[in-house]
Amino acid sequence: MPDEPRPDIRLTGVSKSFGAPGREVPAVAPLDLRLAGGSMTALVGPSGCGKSTLLRLIAGLERPSSGEIRIGDESPDDLRKRAALSVAFQDAALLPWRTVAGNVALGRSLARRPRDAGAVSELIELVGLSGFEAQRPAELSGGMRQRAAIARAMASAPELLLLDEPFGALDELTRDRLNAELPPLWEAHGATSVLVTHSVAEAVRLSDRILVLTPRPARIAADIAVDLPRPRDAVVLGSEAFRETCGQVSAALREGQAPGRLAAQ
Amino acid sequence: MSGALALRGARLPGGGLIGSVLAVAVWEIVARLTAQSFFIAAPSAILLHMTEHAGLLWRALGVTLWAAFRGFVWGNLAGVLMALLVVLLPRGERLISTLALLVFCLPLVATGPILRVLYGPGDGPQVTLAALAVYYTTFLPVLVGLRAAPQGWFDLVRSYGRGRMVALREVRLPAALPYLVAGLQIAAPAAFLGAMVGEFTGAERGLGVLTVRALRALDLPATWSIAVITSAVSVLAFAAVGWAGRRLDLAPPQVLLAAPGQARRSAWQGPGEALLALGVTLALWKGTMELFALPRFFAKRPEDVWAYMVSGPGAEAHRAKLFAAMGETLAFAAPGYLAGLALGAGLAVALTLAPRAAAFTMPVAIALRSIPIVATAPLIVWALGRGAAGTIAVVAVMIFFPTLVACLHGLARTPRAVLDLFEVYAAGRWRRMLGAQLPAMLPAFFASARMAIPAAILAVTTAEWLATGRGVGALMATVASTSDYGMLWSAIALIGLAAVLAHGAVVALERVVLARTNAEQLAR
Numbered sequence: 001m002p003d004e005p006r007p008d009i010r011l012t013g014v015s016k017s018f019g020a021p022g023r024e025v026p027a028v029a030p031l032d033l034r035l036a037g038g039s040m041t042a043l044v045g046p047s048g049c050g051k052s053t054l055l056r057l058i059a060g061l062e063r064p065s066s067g068e069i070r071i072g073d074e075s076p077d078d079l080r081k082r083a084a085l086s087v088a089f090q091d092a093a094l095l096p097w098r099t100v101a102g103n104v105a106l107g108r109s110l111a112r113r114p115r116d117a118g119a120v121s122e123l124i125e126l127v128g129l130s131g132f133e134a135q136r137p138a139e140l141s142g143g144m145r146q147r148a149a150i151a152r153a154m155a156s157a158p159e160l161l162l163l164d165e166p167f168g169a170l171d172e173l174t175r176d177r178l179n180a181e182l183p184p185l186w187e188a189h190g191a192t193s194v195l196v197t198h199s200v201a202e203a204v205r206l207s208d209r210i211l212v213l214t215p216r217p218a219r220i221a222a223d224i225a226v227d228l229p230r231p232r233d234a235v236v237l238g239s240e241a242f243r244e245t246c247g248q249v250s251a252a253l254r255e256g257q258a259p260g261r262l263a264a265q
Numbered sequence: 266m267s268g269a270l271a272l273r274g275a276r277l278p279g280g281g282l283i284g285s286v287l288a289v290a291v292w293e294i295v296a297r298l299t300a301q302s303f304f305i306a307a308p309s310a311i312l313l314h315m316t317e318h319a320g321l322l323w324r325a326l327g328v329t330l331w332a333a334f335r336g337f338v339w340g341n342l343a344g345v346l347m348a349l350l351v352v353l354l355p356r357g358e359r360l361i362s363t364l365a366l367l368v369f370c371l372p373l374v375a376t377g378p379i380l381r382v383l384y385g386p387g388d389g390p391q392v393t394l395a396a397l398a399v400y401y402t403t404f405l406p407v408l409v410g411l412r413a414a415p416q417g418w419f420d421l422v423r424s425y426g427r428g429r430m431v432a433l434r435e436v437r438l439p440a441a442l443p444y445l446v447a448g449l450q451i452a453a454p455a456a457f458l459g460a461m462v463g464e465f466t467g468a469e470r471g472l473g474v475l476t477v478r479a480l481r482a483l484d485l486p487a488t489w490s491i492a493v494i495t496s497a498v499s500v501l502a503f504a505a506v507g508w509a510g511r512r513l514d515l516a517p518p519q520v521l522l523a524a525p526g527q528a529r530r531s532a533w534q535g536p537g538e539a540l541l542a543l544g545v546t547l548a549l550w551k552g553t554m555e556l557f558a559l560p561r562f563f564a565k566r567p568e569d570v571w572a573y574m575v576s577g578p579g580a581e582a583h584r585a586k587l588f589a590a591m592g593e594t595l596a597f598a599a600p601g602y603l604a605g606l607a608l609g610a611g612l613a614v615a616l617t618l619a620p621r622a623a624a625f626t627m628p629v630a631i632a633l634r635s636i637p638i639v640a641t642a643p644l645i646v647w648a649l650g651r652g653a654a655g656t657i658a659v660v661a662v663m664i665f666f667p668t669l670v671a672c673l674h675g676l677a678r679t680p681r682a683v684l685d686l687f688e689v690y691a692a693g694r695w696r697r698m699l700g701a702q703l704p705a706m707l708p709a710f711f712a713s714a715r716m717a718i719p720a721a722i723l724a725v726t727t728a729e730w731l732a733t734g735r736g737v738g739a740l741m742a743t744v745a746s747t748s749d750y751g752m753l754w755s756a757i758a759l760i761g762l763a764a765v766l767a768h769g770a771v772v773a774l775e776r777v778v779l780a781r782t783n784a785e786q787l788a789r
Binding site: 056059060061077079080081082083085086087089090091093095097106110111156162 | 415417418420421422423424425426427431435436439440442
């Protein structure tokens with residue numbers, strides 16, 4: 001339901017450092033960026049390169065050390081306050097004392113949406129967890145937990161959907177299945193999305209644009225448009241264009257590594 | 266195994282029935298053989314006493330249980346509210362924790378008579394002492410539980426723009442629930458103990474009254490009957506709360522006893538906070554008394570204690586008397602404290618090295634842990650004499666069981682992957698114990714060493730008061746009966762100070778050791 005055009009995300013001079021004053025460790029170098037409303041952008045880079053930090057900055061969970069982030073004419077905090085964004089966390093972050101249905105319903109209640117058991121069970125069905133509504137997270141497999149986490153993130157019908165390596169801890173087969181089944185959900189919804197991943201294939205498959213980040217502090221090494229038709233079915237995934245884009249991203253990742261690190265190895 | 270252990274409570278193994286029958290038989294024979302030495306009552310004599318005085322015992326039990334129950338409710342409520350206060354006001358943590366410890370270290374032996382004067386007749390003191398006996402052991406685990414949730418759950422709440430109160434309701438409170446159950450489980454027998462001590466000081470009815478009467482009359486079957494009843498009630502209360510907790514289907518708590526809070530940020534902060542805590546304590550002490558206009562005759566203000574001990578007439582004699590008693594007490598409490606810790610940790614290690622023995626030792630240890638010291642102290646002292654051995658044994662027994670349970674819990678928390686690593690290199694069980702399991706046990710060990718300080722004070726003063734007639738426990742009992750309130754308040758202040766200093770010393774040692782072995786425990 002892309003009713004009205006989603007506003008762009010603009011980052012101007014955004015940087016982030018951690019640590020005590022005088023001994024700061026830069027995590028994100030000053031960045032200027034514009035992410036188109038309604039698009040899906042993937043942030044790709046090696047482990048610990050600061051891509052998750054960048055995502056948390058956009059979510060308003062971290063405050064930038066300098067610069068400003070705007071979504072349209074709002075700040076991330078404004079968006080959070082009116083519960084217009086949601087995050088699918090890397091470790092699913094399901095509350096262990098709530099059932100699957102309870103965790104998905106939490107996505108509505110935290111966003112101050114009225115109770116709606118119908119909407120909750122519809123979402124659970126969409127992510128393929130029908131029949132598991134009454135199970136606790138401890139009784140689910142890793143893939144099922146991520147399905148529940150994504151259903152919860154969708155439950156508040158967010159304008160901005162932030163996905164922090166949602167499939168990072170899963171095996172290749174499960175990941176592949178979730179990559180096929182879940183994107184249509186958020187695509188149909190038309191939210192502006194940002195996906196953090198270290199999988200090149202996943203980034204190419206899911207996104208409209210890929211930002212390759214260099215490690216510590218995060219800088220943009222390459223900005224690659226993914227010009228592949230949707231839906232990205234088996235035909236698209238088997239195409240030359242898909243492989244070419246993957247190669248492009250991989251090359252950019254290799255170049256992004258600091259030369260000293262390679263020489264040292 | 267360990268997580269279940271905390272909640273599962275006492276469950277005797279299959280051979281339990283045969284074992285119990287055998288034990289009772291041995292008990293009966295030993296009692297009959299030692300009838301002249303006058304400390305073991307035979308099971309048959311106990312049974313006879315119980316049936317002859319069934320009505321009296323039932324009525325007394327009912328009275329004590331009712332007081333204990335109300336104290337249990339109030340004390341746990343206070344413990345939970347204090348933990349919530351610390352979570353909502355993290356800056357006040359040191360202060361609130363220190364005050365909580367201080368109040369918990371107040372010897373029941375001394376607060377009993379003072380509360381009796383305050384409340385007059387009735388069961389006010391019993392209920393208050395029961396509450397005082399439980400709030401701290403609930404406060405600590407609930408505080409840990411309120412903080413145990415991973416950061417990601419708080420991020421989830423924040424990502425929807427919701428604040429601390431929603432995080433409290435949706436994350437902290439549910440996460441703390443299993444910790445609360447663990448705290449309540451320890452609190453149930455403790456409340457019963459507190460109520461009994463309250464009855465020692467001038468109550469009209471209750472098991473505590475019967476205990477004092479039986480001790481004075483050297484009525485062996487009566488003393489043993491009460492010991493058996495209180496032990497049974499305590500074990501049942503412990504098991505009942507555990508059962509109720511299991512009905513709630515909660516995940517067992519991950520860490521029962523956490524390392525102390527954040528490291529200091531600067532050198533002056535430690536002393537500064539100590540001074541602040543001292544100032545607030547004195548202000549609360551004086552302020553409460555002035556607010557309620559308590560008569561100076563028995564409600565001594567801080568300056569009265571100062572005059573009594575330092576500046577007033579006869580201060581030197583007062584000091585000499587109190588310090589002599591305190592020295593006598595410490596000479597028994599310190600070895601008992603160390604022996605209890607060493608035995609508890611040592612047995613935990615031994616049981617881990619020989620796991621088959623643990624299967625039947627654990628339920629017994631968990632059950633014994635809840636037996637009230639007031640019931641066993643006179644018996645131990647009768648058995649071992651009024652000298653050093655008896656008192657040291659009482660203190661050691663009081664500390665031994667909680668330490669054993671906590672250390673076993675800690676040992677069982679050795680990460681699976683670390684054990685596998687030792688397995689891969691075919692390391693022997695001693696190697697594994699030294700390299701992997703002992704370091705994993707240390708946080709639990711130190712946590713129980715901290716908790717053991719108030720327990721040691723309670724044990725030593727109770728034993729001195731009820732049985733040996735020496736040391737500061739006996740001194741407090743004497744001065745309470747002769748209305749020498751200056752000495753009573755001085756003793757309370759000195760004991761509180763000693764407890765806080767001992768606690769500080771254990772925490773300092775804990776920091777040094779854990780910084781080497783378990784750095785991650787201190788990082789939070």
